[in-house]
Amino acid sequence: MLDNEASQDEEEYLNSHIDSCIVCFEEYNLEKEIRELLRSKVNKHQVPGELVTSIRNKIIESV
Amino acid sequence: MTKDQETESGSYRNKYDEVEKVQIFEQEFMPHIDSMYNFAYRLTFEEDESKDLVQDTYLKAFRFINSFERGTNAKAWLFRILKNSFINDFRKKSKQPSKVDYQEVENYYNSDDVDEKNTVDLRVETLKDMMGDEVTNALNALAVDFRTVIILCDLEGFTYEEMAKILDIPIGTVRSRLHRARNLLKEKLSSYAQSMGYK
Numbered sequence: 001m002l003d004n005e006a007s008q009d010e011e012e013y014l015n016s017h018i019d020s021c022i023v024c025f026e027e028y029n030l031e032k033e034i035r036e037l038l039r040s041k042v043n044k045h046q047v048p049g050e051l052v053t054s055i056r057n058k059i060i061e062s063v
Numbered sequence: 064m065t066k067d068q069e070t071e072s073g074s075y076r077n078k079y080d081e082v083e084k085v086q087i088f089e090q091e092f093m094p095h096i097d098s099m100y101n102f103a104y105r106l107t108f109e110e111d112e113s114k115d116l117v118q119d120t121y122l123k124a125f126r127f128i129n130s131f132e133r134g135t136n137a138k139a140w141l142f143r144i145l146k147n148s149f150i151n152d153f154r155k156k157s158k159q160p161s162k163v164d165y166q167e168v169e170n171y172y173n174s175d176d177v178d179e180k181n182t183v184d185l186r187v188e189t190l191k192d193m194m195g196d197e198v199t200n201a202l203n204a205l206a207v208d209f210r211t212v213i214i215l216c217d218l219e220g221f222t223y224e225e226m227a228k229i230l231d232i233p234i235g236t237v238r239s240r241l242h243r244a245r246n247l248l249k250e251k252l253s254s255y256a257q258s259m260g261y262k
């Protein structure tokens with residue numbers, strides 16, 4: 001459900017279940033938060049400019 | 064192998080001319096270089112290795128561009144090449160073969176309690192206080208197979224079907240591996256939180 005991979009029926013069932021079950025509600029929120037955390041905080045690396053240049057040069061050479 | 068491509072066998076239906084090749088390369092492949100580099104970095108943890116891996120992937124992609132269908136998912140296609148290059152070339156070369164990784168993976172796959180309930184005590188508020196390095200370390204501490212599904216799903220937003228193609232595994236395996244990967248990540252995050260005195 002978090003990944004939008006549940007069918008509509010499954011989605012409906014899970015939604016109504018989460019509304020009434022505290023365990024699953026907490027679990028769902030925790031997983032959602034972890035995903036947010038990953039997206040916003042995992043370190044990102046800048047592509048080295050010379051890598052892009054090097055790839056383009058090698059392609060041009062090969063054409 | 065070069066001149067025979069002109070035959071009407073049909074196996075080279077989508078053969079592109081040189082101009083088209085460069086066009087596809089620039090328009091469909093290069094825009095993903097940022098994601099590719101970060102994927103490589105999260106697999107190798109090293110700048111030089113990542114550069115080699117990405118360059119290798121792009122050169123392969125160009126060389127085999129005829130097997131790419133224009134307008135289809137270039138990003139998934141590139142990720143698959145990178146993942147295979149990593150397994151076939153880079154992991155072999157690396158000084159530390161990832162034996163431990165496989166062991167951890169095996170143990171997990173063979174464990175009976177597939178649907179073990181979440182026993183990890185981790186609160187949403189705790190997560191909000193975590194720093195980028197802590198989150199990154201927790202992710203990096205996962206065995207490569209588990210790390211990979213988290214990267215593909217949570218960071219890159221691939222669907223299960225795309226992941227199945229990238230990883231050459233059935234969709235059911237994607238699902239269960241992701242489930243275990245998330246549980247493992249929760250454990251790592253929880254122990255980080257404890258060691259940092261969050262709780």
Ligand SMILES: [Zn+2]
Nearest residue numbers: 017021023024
């Ligand atoms: Zn429940």
